[in-house]
Amino acid sequence: MEFGQKAPGAAGPGGDVIKDTTTAGFMKDVIEASRAQPVIVDFWAPWCGPCKQLTPILEKVVRAAGGKVHLVKINIDEHPAIAQQLRVQSIPTVYAFLDGRPVDGFAGAQPESQIKAFVDRLVGDAGAADLEHAIAEGEKAFEEGDLQTAAEIFAAVLQEEPDNIKALAGLARCYLKTGDLERAEQTLELAPPDKRDAAPLASVRAALGLAKRGQESGNLGELKTKVEANPADHQARIDLATALAANGEKEEAVSHLLESFRRDRKWNDEAARKQLVELFEAWGPKDPATLDGRRRLSSLLFS
The missing domain is CATH 3.40.30.10 (Glutaredoxin)
Known part of the structure; x- marks a missing residue:
């Protein structure tokens, strides 16, 4: 149906x-x-x-x-x-x-x-409840890896309510997950100007920026070799972490950034910590990698 x-x-x-x-x-x-x-x-x-x-x-x-x-x-x-x-x-x-x-x-x-x-108020409330239910189903499909179904659900919601922030964010995430950064960015641009800083969109925008930088960071193998050759090369380590995060290797990305922070907290205006914060925003507050990363960062900050 x-x-x-x-x-x-x-x-x-x-x-x-x-x-x-x-x-x-x-x-x-x-x-x-x-x-x-x-x-x-x-x-x-x-x-x-x-x-x-x-x-x-x-x-x-x-x-x-x-x-x-x-x-x-x-x-x-x-x-x-x-x-x-x-x-x-x-x-x-x-x-x-x-x-x-x-x-x-x-x-x-x-x-x-x-x-x-x-009656209009009642029908409107029911319609809003239907949309929320659909969005929940779309998010469930996304988490289960069924990107096609998730994208179809989010697109259907947007047909009913073109400025629905959660649906825009969900559809953009689907494009992002498939590597279609251009369409992900185009989807984010459909948000009304007064809603473009809403949390769901900000999270996807951060993930999009991360993916772009991941593409620009270089070859994973080459970056790993550079870090192994010179563990104190903070820029190479941060580039490696960015590329790892863009590749979905969250735990390893966090570990490299924490290692850079441990070695020199103030390097390049706390670049490692700032990159960690950006990763947490891109992944969302409930992501296991975010929760674990924040805990580990706090341990370093107060050690």
Whole structure:
């Protein structure tokens, strides 16, 4: 199923988007159903005058939403248990459910404009939740090495929300992982100017800069030979660490930078420490190499 499409069997305008329920049917019709789309519950009774004003407006606005939200009506005279559990004190009372729990509501008759705003807000919240779920799936695919799936998910999110920072960062990371530095940079440039310094983008930008410098640092074998020949050659050691990091050899990169820092902390304006900090930013605060590197750096700083 493509992102943004209705799930198979989802209701269209009218039809199943509006129904009556009972105490026994509440779990299926509201709690379970709200995991697929928002569900509005209208608590009413036949003798209630304001209910007769509100319910037709609710039905009209829900139908106009085209299946993005459902309406479930429950007669509290015939089925009082749910209303009692939710502490409904007067009718009409309306609750909105999303992901199995109440997220919004109101009591009393409302004009159509306010009902529409209520539904729009609910649909917007559901849409945002869908995007966050998709991004989480994309990040999971990325961590598992399924770059194709991850990139497709992030791209689908961007079709729905072109300035989504997490999706832009995720897609750029996919390009970066495949070595396509140009497209990674182009993806980062799609971020709005006021969001380009956001943490997810800053992390990818740091990783991109690291990858570029890694390409410029030279051949790994040659750099290793230079360091072995002269362990005090700080520039060669830092170049080697940069190339190793760009090659995904994080632990060895950290070790070389720490060794340079241990030998001469102040060399080239603390170049080794600054390079370490940049690596940590590129890898992210939760990366095992970042956590271990920070611990080892702290030990040196306070030794």
